Amino acid sequence: MFRFSVAALQLIELFVSSLVHILYGFYIFSSAVAGDLSLALNDLFFKSNIEASIRDGQLDPNSDNDLPPIVLVHGIFGFGKGRLGGLSYFAGAEKKDEKVLVPDLGSLTSVYDRARELFYYLKGGQVDYGEEHSKACGHSQFGRIYEQGHYPQWDEDHPIHFVGHSAGAQVIRVLQQMLADKAFNGYENTSENWVLSVTSLSGAINGTTRAYLDGMQPEDGKSMKSICLLQVLRFGVIVYDWIDIPILKYYYNFGFDHYNMSWRKAGIWGLIDCLLGNSGPFAAGDWILPDLTIQGSLRLNAHLNTFPSTYYFSYATKHTRNFLGFTIPSNVLGIHPLLYIRVLQMCQWRHPPDVPPPFKGYRDEEWWDNDGALNTVSMTHPRFPVEHPNRYVVKDSECQPLQPGIWYYKIVEGDHILFVVNRERAGVQFDLIYDSIFERCRKHAFRKIPTMPDHVQ
Ligand SMILES: *[C@@H]1O[C@H](CO)[C@@H](O)[C@H](O)[C@H]1NC(C)=O
Ligand SMILES: *[C@@H]1O[C@H](CO)[C@@H](O)[C@H](O)[C@H]1NC(C)=O
Ligand SMILES: *[C@@H]1O[C@H](CO)[C@@H](O)[C@H](O)[C@H]1NC(C)=O
Numbered sequence: 001m002f003r004f005s006v007a008a009l010q011l012i013e014l015f016v017s018s019l020v021h022i023l024y025g026f027y028i029f030s031s032a033v034a035g036d037l038s039l040a041l042n043d044l045f046f047k048s049n050i051e052a053s054i055r056d057g058q059l060d061p062n063s064d065n066d067l068p069p070i071v072l073v074h075g076i077f078g079f080g081k082g083r084l085g086g087l088s089y090f091a092g093a094e095k096k097d098e099k100v101l102v103p104d105l106g107s108l109t110s111v112y113d114r115a116r117e118l119f120y121y122l123k124g125g126q127v128d129y130g131e132e133h134s135k136a137c138g139h140s141q142f143g144r145i146y147e148q149g150h151y152p153q154w155d156e157d158h159p160i161h162f163v164g165h166s167a168g169a170q171v172i173r174v175l176q177q178m179l180a181d182k183a184f185n186g187y188e189n190t191s192e193n194w195v196l197s198v199t200s201l202s203g204a205i206n207g208t209t210r211a212y213l214d215g216m217q218p219e220d221g222k223s224m225k226s227i228c229l230l231q232v233l234r235f236g237v238i239v240y241d242w243i244d245i246p247i248l249k250y251y252y253n254f255g256f257d258h259y260n261m262s263w264r265k266a267g268i269w270g271l272i273d274c275l276l277g278n279s280g281p282f283a284a285g286d287w288i289l290p291d292l293t294i295q296g297s298l299r300l301n302a303h304l305n306t307f308p309s310t311y312y313f314s315y316a317t318k319h320t321r322n323f324l325g326f327t328i329p330s331n332v333l334g335i336h337p338l339l340y341i342r343v344l345q346m347c348q349w350r351h352p353p354d355v356p357p358p359f360k361g362y363r364d365e366e367w368w369d370n371d372g373a374l375n376t377v378s379m380t381h382p383r384f385p386v387e388h389p390n391r392y393v394v395k396d397s398e399c400q401p402l403q404p405g406i407w408y409y410k411i412v413e414g415d416h417i418l419f420v421v422n423r424e425r426a427g428v429q430f431d432l433i434y435d436s437i438f439e440r441c442r443k444h445a446f447r448k449i450p451t452m453p454d455h456v457q
Contacts, residue, residue, distance in 0.1 A: 163201065210373055
């Protein structure tokens, strides 16, 4: 009887939280569409030539301006240029500069797979996920083919600025480490210096307690509870990929094509096998949620360095405040009711007492400040296993000239999606943030390359 009522309670909780999430997703989606519509109208009236050439997606390879491109890397559920009917994940911020790229890296794939994808998106060629990793995770070693790289000249002398939102920030860090480790077959000359700067916007640098709230096991940070929101998601993704309707896949793609889950390749038994949890990305733990748990971030961070010649900047977001010793959502009136629930849940997260903490010295209260998706403590800079060099910034001007090799960070009042999808929500803050990021890339973050007038032969 007791067992039964616990299960029933869990089911009810699942139902309610699914409903909340569906409504929440719908809310983001509808405001995104509204935001996009107004952008489209804007375009109609203020079309400029620069914008037209940017919308093409490809940078003009013959353009004589040698500015490094700025690459915007999306987070979980994110998408690049061309998906969702041309909706912009970065809410049109890519139009603020003439050399911006917005890759599409799969919305639920692992940080590792995204980093591989990003390399070939820029350099061109067929995505090579690496033999060892592919075997271990049970997916194809080779993936999508980029006939033409988006920045084929990319190298140490033609480095790139990266801006990552949420999980995107971690993707950039993993890619930079791969470049330093010369991890791409046939590219023996890669180095960390191919990355000129890294900007993290609400970056998932240190993991999030949200992952447990949605259903990851706090014991290992890798497997899922048997009844939880993420199981619903898992089911949906497997069926979506199995049905494999090209036009839908083109519209929105979870990024698991290298797992061959389509009915064409897997057949009905493949579907059953995936659903039973014997194969596929969820069985292998090769998707984004395990990388977002605190344990998952520990595993990643153990190999990631902050490099001395790269500039690092981070914006951590926070929608909470301290009230009589409690952490509570701030600005209750200004917040959307559905987001409010998520912020509140994270304010109250307590690691189960019967489960060992994710690391020695873990304290719940450090993780209570949050933005509805990530904990603020996790977004500022890499802190574990060793804290990386960092400096807290209040006003931009106080950190100039910028030094490479240090994580400058700001804490911004706002929720997790303040800087993406719908620019109207952030109002003037949206422009302030992106203008300062792009200005920093263009004016303050560069390597002192010796000018060699006698080099012209
Ligand atoms: C997926 O299918 C392709 C051919 O369509 C094949 O080359 C590859 O080995 C398959 N991968 C897996 C993991 O089954
Ligand atoms: C790699 O770098 C070395 C020395 O910097 C250079 O001689 C060589 O040509 C480079 N190789 C490639 C494939 O770019
Ligand atoms: C994240 O930050 C906390 C707070 O300083 C630190 O103690 C912890 O080790 C970090 N955890 C991970 C997984 O990086």
